[in-house]
Amino acid sequence: MTTENKPIQHILNSDQFDRPFLDYFCHLTDAIRKMDKTKEGLMYLQGLLAHRRAMLYFTQPSTRTFLSFQSACQILGVKTSEIRDSATSSERKGESIDDSLRTFSSYVDLIIMRTSTPGLCDRIAAVLDKTDRPVPIINAGSGPDQHPTQALLDIYTLVRSFKKEGGLEGKTFVMVGDLKRGRTIRSLSLLLALYPGVKIIFVSPQEYKITEDLSARLIKKKVNFVETEAFTDAIAVADAIYMTRVQDEYDVTGEVKPVDYERFHLKKSHLHMLKENCVIMHPFPRRGELDVAIDEDPRARYWRQERNGMWTRVALITKVLGVDHHILMPEL
Numbered sequence: 001m002t003t004e005n006k007p008i009q010h011i012l013n014s015d016q017f018d019r020p021f022l023d024y025f026c027h028l029t030d031a032i033r034k035m036d037k038t039k040e041g042l043m044y045l046q047g048l049l050a051h052r053r054a055m056l057y058f059t060q061p062s063t064r065t066f067l068s069f070q071s072a073c074q075i076l077g078v079k080t081s082e083i084r085d086s087a088t089s090s091e092r093k094g095e096s097i098d099d100s101l102r103t104f105s106s107y108v109d110l111i112i113m114r115t116s117t118p119g120l121c122d123r124i125a126a127v128l129d130k131t132d133r134p135v136p137i138i139n140a141g142s143g144p145d146q147h148p149t150q151a152l153l154d155i156y157t158l159v160r161s162f163k164k165e166g167g168l169e170g171k172t173f174v175m176v177g178d179l180k181r182g183r184t185i186r187s188l189s190l191l192l193a194l195y196p197g198v199k200i201i202f203v204s205p206q207e208y209k210i211t212e213d214l215s216a217r218l219i220k221k222k223v224n225f226v227e228t229e230a231f232t233d234a235i236a237v238a239d240a241i242y243m244t245r246v247q248d249e250y251d252v253t254g255e256v257k258p259v260d261y262e263r264f265h266l267k268k269s270h271l272h273m274l275k276e277n278c279v280i281m282h283p284f285p286r287r288g289e290l291d292v293a294i295d296e297d298p299r300a301r302y303w304r305q306e307r308n309g310m311w312t313r314v315a316l317i318t319k320v321l322g323v324d325h326h327i328l329m330p331e332l
């Protein structure tokens with residue numbers, strides 16, 4: 001059985017995917033976007049999972065990921081229920097998170113969860129796998145650890161952007177920001193490792209360098225990467241720039257030293273230095289690190305990236321709930 005035909009039980013970490021899956025996944029997302037063009041296509045999608053229910057357990061703040069998953073469920077006819085604050089669940093009465101999530105699994109066919117606890121999704125998936133009703137878990141962000149669905153939408157955006165330029169192979173990716181605690185860059189870097197010849201330039205102040213476990217994993221995967229503080233040198237050679245914000249919600253009170261982050265801000269005045277076809281991305285939310293004046297530049301892809309998030313999540317839900325082959329039927 002090829003990877004693309006293999007069922008997927010959980011989406012937990014970006015390194016669970018291989019290259020044939022990514023190629024299949026981009027193709028599947030393209031097919032879904034085509035169906036969006038007609039009422040018939042949209043009505044077909046609406047009926048695909050109308051018999052299914054999903055739980056959105058988002059106890060860490062979220063705008064895009066929550067709404068894009070909710071919209072993806074709506075597109076597929078999946079009914080949703082949600083918890084957005086553990087203070088409103090029985091966790092407040094002392095129930096363990098394992099028991100709470102096992103309870104949700106009794107009522108739904110899929111759990112999509114975002115939490116601030118690294119590794120929690122993996123643990124809950126293992127708990128559910130031992131039950132009579134092992135519903136799938138999708139990790140929608142697990143602390144500073146992983147954000148696999150963001151990595152998939154980022155790859156989809158890059159694949160589309162480089163379609164006419166020979167794909168991602170051999171391209172230079174510049175990741176800027178709080179690389180220590182930014183889960184998006186961790187998950188994305190591990191997927192970029194699947195494209196031969198890529199080079200990753202990690203740009204950050206010393207305080208926000210990538211963690212040792214990530215560099216060890218990239219070395220093991222033989223990825224060509226460098227770490228630097230030379231922001232302008234890096235952006236000048238980039239085929240894609242991935243900007244990120246400071247993840248100060250993880251700061252421990254009293255331990256934080258002020259970091260000079262402004263020299264890592266991408267400003268309109270930098271645009272002339274970039275390659276003509278450079279792709280500018282950001283997972284959002286943004287602060288000062290990405291000048292709003294850049295939005296008008298044709299190289300800015302972050303608004304499209306955000307919408308791609310919804311379509312890739314539609315694709316992912318069809319895959320996890322086993323109806324993706326209904327999208328890729330030859331007659332459609």
Ligand code: NCD
Nearest residue numbers: 064065141184245283284285
């Ligand atoms: C990111 C996240 O939550 O990790 N946002 C997102 O999901 N689009 C990035 C961030 O919060 O900085």
